[in-house]
Every structure is written in structure tokens, then in C-alpha cells.
Amino acid sequence: MIQRSKREEISPFYVAAVYVALGDKEHGLEWLEKAYEERxxxxxxxxxxxxxxAIHSxxxxxxxxQGIGLLPQAKQ
Structure with a gap:
């Protein structure tokens, strides 16, 4: 999928979902951060x-x- 994403438009959201489903939370979060950066x-x-x-916590x-407004911002 990663090789394919270099040739075609594949949302980083999907790549993140695959990584998390495979138990690779670290790469899943990296791709979610990329999805966030790309909006x-x-x-x-x-x-x-x-x-x-599996990564909600x-x-x-x-x-x-919080950045996309699905959770309230933490109080400081």
C-alpha cells in the first residue's frame, strides 16, 4: 500500500488504519499525523x-x- 501511495492518491488515513489493524501502532500514529497535516x-x-x-488512549x-475538533481541548 505504501508503494502504491507513491504512484496513486491514497489517503494517509487508510494507511494508518492498516498499520493499526496489523498491530503497528507507532506507524499507524505516524500516518494519522500525516493525514492531519494534509487535512x-x-x-x-x-x-x-x-x-x-486500539490507540484511543x-x-x-x-x-x-482535539486538533480536528472531535474532542475538547485540554484545560491548562
């Missing part, structure tokens, strides 16, 4: 996509969710 439209489904349940996941 991938599919991120609106992040809160309800079961593919990402990760601070980077929470930060992405």
Missing part, C-alpha cells in the same frame, strides 16, 4: 472508526482528535 477529509470519521480503537491520537 485528510476522512479524519471526520476518526472518533467512530473502530479501526482505531494514546496522547498523539487524543491530540489529533
Amino acid at each position: 485528510a477529509e476522512l479524519l471526520v470519521f476518526l472518533k467512530v472508526a473502530p479501526n482505531f480503537d 494514546d496522547p498523539r491520537f487524543i491530540q489529533i482528535m
Whole structure:
């Protein structure tokens, strides 16, 4: 899929979902961060996509969710 993404337009959201499904949370989060940077439209489904349940408690996941407005910002 990564090789294909170099030739074709594949959302980093999908690549992240595959990595997380395979148990590679680190690469999954890296691709989610890339999706966030690229403002991938599919991120609106992040809160309800079961593919990402395994990383819901990760601070980077929470930060992405806050960044796109799916979770309230942490109080400082």
C-alpha cells in the first residue's frame, strides 16, 4: 500500500488504519499525523472508526482528535 501511495492518491488515513489493524501502532500514529497535516477529509470519521480503537488512549491520537475538533481541548 505504501508503494502504491507513491504512484496513486491514497489517503494517509487508510494507511494508518492498516498499520493499526496489523498491530503497528507507532506507524499507524505516524500516518494519522500525516493525514492531519494534509487535512485528510476522512479524519471526520476518526472518533467512530473502530479501526482505531486500539490507540484511543494514546496522547498523539487524543491530540489529533482535539486538533480536528472531535474532542475538547485540554484545560491548562
